[in-house]
Amino acid sequence: MGNNIKFLSVVCFLLFLSCDDILEENLTDDLVTPITPTTGSTIVNNLVHFSWQALDGADDYRLQLINPSQNNIILLDSLINETSFQYPLEPGAYEWRVRGENFAYETAYSFPISFNVEASSDLTNQTLILNTPTDNLYTNTTNLLFTWSNLQYADSYTFELIKNLNGQTTLTQQSGITGTSFSVNAAVFDVDAEYIWNVKAINTTSETIYTSRSVFLDRQVPNQPALSTPADEEIITGTTVDFSWAIGQDSGNVQSEVSSILEIAQDANFNTIIESLAITNGSTQQVSIATAGTYYWRVQTKDAAENVSSYSVSRTFTTE
Structure with a gap:
């Protein structure tokens, strides 16, 4: 009995360590250190470069930009996964602050830093937006x-x-x-x-x-998809069906990303569609169909330029 207790204690301790490893680091007592712009600085440019020091345990940083002359309205509230950011600003007075975040925790915001943006007739170092x-x-x-x-x-x-x-x-x-x-x-x-x-x-x-x-x-219409599995009139035991198809190689000058639309219907004319799924990665999809019976399926593809293919030849399958 004593050995069992010791064994369970060791297991619990190891589980505790494993859980502790995957827990996010607590950031609540930390602060992010801003770098630029500094307090009271004047930026003679229309594109302002914000930067801060990296914080251990932070996955992202939330940058806020405030306009004090407009009742402290927040002009920008952006989540950034780097330690710098550029943003265009009109001439005026501004404040900025930043905090660190991860999945579970966040720091307090840094103390607001005031700075000014001035216009210049010298366009050399300015950026057109x-x-x-x-x-x-x-x-x-x-x-x-x-x-x-x-x-x-x-x-x-x-x-x-x-x-x-x-x-x-x-x-x-x-x-x-x-x-x-x-x-x-x-x-x-x-x-x-x-x-x-x-x-x-x-x-x-x-x-x-x-x-x-x-x-x-890109005005090239994607290829008509070719269905692979399930085979036409295939009988499937169970209600989980693995679908696969081929979309072919884009032959145009521009190859934009292609997504697929898988449709499953209860009739050959697809008047009663029970599933319509957009698949953005790959050309396979597993679908659970609650009720056993005979169904029809087809696939259509669409590229990032909004060109749409013709439907594939439809197939039928039966689940039982």
Whole structure:
């Protein structure tokens, strides 16, 4: 009996150590140390660089940006997994603070740090902020409007569009733009490819460097999926069914990520669909079907540019 008690004690102790290993570190008594901007500093730039020291046990950091002149409104509340962050700001007075977080715990916020942002007529070290389209957008439309934020003291902007396919080709370059948007003739997008758009701000004495983003034009419809398992008219014992299919190799110039939609119905025309599942990774899915019976299934694919394939040939199976 005594040996059993000792054995159980050892097991409990080992289990305790194992549980302790997977517990998150308690951060409640810790603080994150801010680095920049420092208290009372003046940033002569439209893009502010925030940084802080790493904290052991913290998986992420929550950065808050406050505008004291607007009743301390929180302009930014962002969870960041690094120890630095850049954010565009208009001229004015601001405060910032940061805390560390993990799954179970969080530190208190650092003491708010006040700083100022000033505009400068020297554009050399300033950054033009692009708005739309988002960076690395996959799209099947050529009706694109390129927009960016106004930069104080800029007199005009220069826009250029480059096609990146077997080398780079400049398609459009337009200077003297006084607004903050530019549209391109749709005929310029002659083939599916990566298109790089660049914009810079200019005044009489200085200019920014180009800010760049990419748009991936993809009008290639994904392949029709080919069903693998279960086989047509297969009888399956039990109500758990393993589905698999093939989506084939994309043959277009741009290969955007492809997801699948698995549909299971009670009728051949798919008027009564009991399951419609989006599968973003892979081409297999296990499904539990509560009621035994005969069912029909098919798969359709869709890529990141919103191109949709035709449905696969449907199959039937029976669970019993």
